[in-house]
Amino acid sequence: MTELLYLADGDAAYTQRFEARVVALPPGAIVLDRTFFYPTGGGQPADAGRLFRAKGGGSWPVVDVQRAAGAVLHRLGRPEENPKPLQLDEPLQGEIDWERRYRHMRLHTGQHLLSARLFAMTGRRTRGARFSGTGGTIDLEFGLGELPAASEIERDVRRWIEENRAVRTRLVPLAEYATEPPSRSAAVGVPPGIDPVRVVEIDAADRCPCGGTHVRSLGEVGGLQVHPPELRAGGEARISFRLTGALPPTPPG
Ligand SMILES: [Zn+2]
Numbered sequence: 001m002t003e004l005l006y007l008a009d010g011d012a013a014y015t016q017r018f019e020a021r022v023v024a025l026p027p028g029a030i031v032l033d034r035t036f037f038y039p040t041g042g043g044q045p046a047d048a049g050r051l052f053r054a055k056g057g058g059s060w061p062v063v064d065v066q067r068a069a070g071a072v073l074h075r076l077g078r079p080e081e082n083p084k085p086l087q088l089d090e091p092l093q094g095e096i097d098w099e100r101r102y103r104h105m106r107l108h109t110g111q112h113l114l115s116a117r118l119f120a121m122t123g124r125r126t127r128g129a130r131f132s133g134t135g136g137t138i139d140l141e142f143g144l145g146e147l148p149a150a151s152e153i154e155r156d157v158r159r160w161i162e163e164n165r166a167v168r169t170r171l172v173p174l175a176e177y178a179t180e181p182p183s184r185s186a187a188v189g190v191p192p193g194i195d196p197v198r199v200v201e202i203d204a205a206d207r208c209p210c211g212g213t214h215v216r217s218l219g220e221v222g223g224l225q226v227h228p229p230e231l232r233a234g235g236e237a238r239i240s241f242r243l244t245g246a247l248p249p250t251p252p253g
Contacts, residue, residue, distance in 0.1 A: 002072040003034035006213055007198060010169040012036070013105055013213035016098050019054070022090045029073040030060075030086060036096060039065040039072050043130040044108055044212045047101050051076070054091040058083025062094075101213065106243055107131040109167055109202070109214045110157075110221045114138060114241055116206035117156050119184035121148055126184070127236050135242035140229070144237050147229050153239075154226040164219035165203040171196040182207040221245075 002023075006012050015036050024031035030051065040046040046065035051074065053059065061077035086092075108131065115126040115138055128139040140147075148156075174195035182199070190197055190209055200210045202218065215221060222245025229237040 001070045002032060004072070004211075005034050005036045006038055007211060010167065010214065010216055013101075013215075016096045016101075018094050020092055020094060022086055022088055022092060024071065025086060025088065026073065029075045031071045031073060032092065032094070035065075035072050035074070036094060037062060037065045037072065037074060038101070038104070038213055039067045041067060042210060042212050043111070043128070043136070044104055045132045047104075048097040050095045052093040052095065053083065053086075054093055056084070057081065058086075060086075102215075103134065103243070104131070105213050105215045106221050107134075107136055108210075108212045109200075109218065110224050110241065110243065111136055111138060112200060112206055112208055112210070112214070113160055113202060113218060113221065114153070114157055114224060114226070114239070116184060116202065116208070117160065118153065118239070120205075121153070121156065122146070124237075135240060138239045138241070139232060139234075139236040140239060141236060143235055144229055144231050147237060150226045150228045150239075154224065157224050157226070160202075160205060161218045161221050161223060164217050165205060166217050167203070167214050168201045169214065170199050170201060172199050173197075177209075182209070184208070 018036045020032035020034045022030060023033050038047045049062045051060050058079055060079045062074045063077040064075040066073045111129050119125060124140045124142050126138050127141050130136055174197055177197040197209050198211055199207050200214055201207045225242040225244050227240040229239045232238050
């Protein structure tokens with residue numbers, strides 16, 4: 001088992017360095033007792049970064065991160081030097097590629113806002129969402145009919161970002177969550193065995209069960225460009241979006 005430190009609370013998403021111990025060494029990968037590296041899931045790509053040996057030299061690039069039966073597999077690239085092989089129980093330091101992580105945080109919160117506002121405007125739920133690089137897609141139920149123009153969606157979302165609404169992460173007991181599941185994500189359901197449910201809330205705009213990493217306030221999203229919807233083979237309307245607005249000169253850490 002790996003302790004998933006990035007889930008702890010909203011502030012955990014901003015941690016860029018941490019210490020951990022090696023607990024398993026499957027071929028080409030490493031399992032730590034705890035990690036802040038986000039593994040691919042929920043439409044959000046994996047983190048990248050580096051692992052450093054605490055004593056004795058050596059560092060390895062982390063090129064992919066995946067969940068596997070309660071553990072997190074950090075797939076390693078070629079080390080720069082030629083260090084002695086990693087050993088079980090060794091202490092390591094991890095460093096997250098912050099530019100990549102912060103972009104994913106902005107995209108993920110931007111996606112929640114867009115899904116929430118599309119639900120508020122049209123009553124349609126998001127069936128699937130994914131993002132990478134500087135953009136992503138949302139697949140909405142019920143096809144193209146009577147969707148607002150992309151410019152109208154963009155204007156609506158901009159107002160919320162300009163108001164810089166707070167984004168919070170709460171752990172809600174399943175029994176409490178089940179009495180009032182968030183309406184826009186009722187279709188998604190909570191996987192069996194999850195209790196409490198991690199809920200990401202945007203002040204006055206949204207509640208959504210989610211295990212991803214998010215910014216603390218909508219202003220950090222910067223801005224979203226929204227493209228006209230396209231009809232998918234499965235009957236959903238696909239809406240593409242892109243981050244606009246420069247990153248803060250020094251992203252908050
Ligand atoms: Zn999410």
